[in-house]
Amino acid sequence: MDSPTTCGPPPLVVVYTDLPTTVTAIQDYAKANGYALFIRNSKPKRVIYACDRYSKPQSKPKNPAIHDSKRREGSRSKKCDCQMKLAIERDETTGKWEVVILEGIHNHEPSAAPAAHPAHRIAALGPDTHAQVERLALAGLNNAQILAVVRQESLSILLSQKDISNLVVKCTVGVLGRRVEIAGSGVEIAQPYINRRV
Secondary structure, eight states: OOOOOOOOOOOOOOEESSHHHHHHHHHHHHHHTTOOEEEEEEETTEEEEEETTOSOOOSSOSOTTSOGGGSOTTOSOOOOOOOOEEEEEEOTTTOOEEEEEEEOOOSSOOOSOGGGSHHHHHHTSOHHHHHHHHHHHHTTOOHHHHHHHHHHHOTTOOOOHHHHHHHHHHHHHHHHHHHHHHHHTTOOOOOOOOOOOO
16 A cells, blocks of 8 residues: 655755745745644744644543534544654854754645645735734624624635634734833833633
C-alpha cells in the first residue's frame, strides 16, 4: 500500500529585508503547499514557526461525560504530531532575516483548501474587516453576532466563531496596549467592555 502524499517542501532558505515580509512569504508558500505555520516560540532575534498540526491530539475528549454519538461531526483535532518547523533569524550585522529549516518533513497530507487553516482565513481579511470586528466588539456584540454581521456584508468570508474570538482577543490586546500609552500621558479613558461570550 502506498503511503499518503505529504505536504509540499518547507519554504525556501532565503534572506529577507524585514520580518513582516519574511512572515508573509513563508505563510504564502505554506498556503500554496497545503499547510499553515504558527509561532511556536518568539524572541527578539529568532522566531520559531511550526506546522499548525504540530502537537499530538488530546488522548481524552475535553468532556468525557459526553458520549461519542453526541459529539459534533468533524470536531476532532487535526493535530497529528507533525514535526516540520523552521526558524526566522535576524542577522546582527545586516539586520536582515533568514529562514532556517529545522525539520523539513511533514507526516500528513496537504489540506484540501487554505480555508482549513485559521491563519489563512484571518490573513485573507482586509483591514476594513479587522476594523469592523473591533468596532462591533467594542460595541458589546458577542462573537456569534459579530460573525453574523460580517457574513451579511460579505458572503465570501470563511470565518468561524473561533476565528472571531481570536480577532476579538487580538483587538482587545491592541486596545489595552493603546490605553497604556494614553494612560501614561495622564489622560484618563474608560475601559472598553468587550463581551467574550460565544
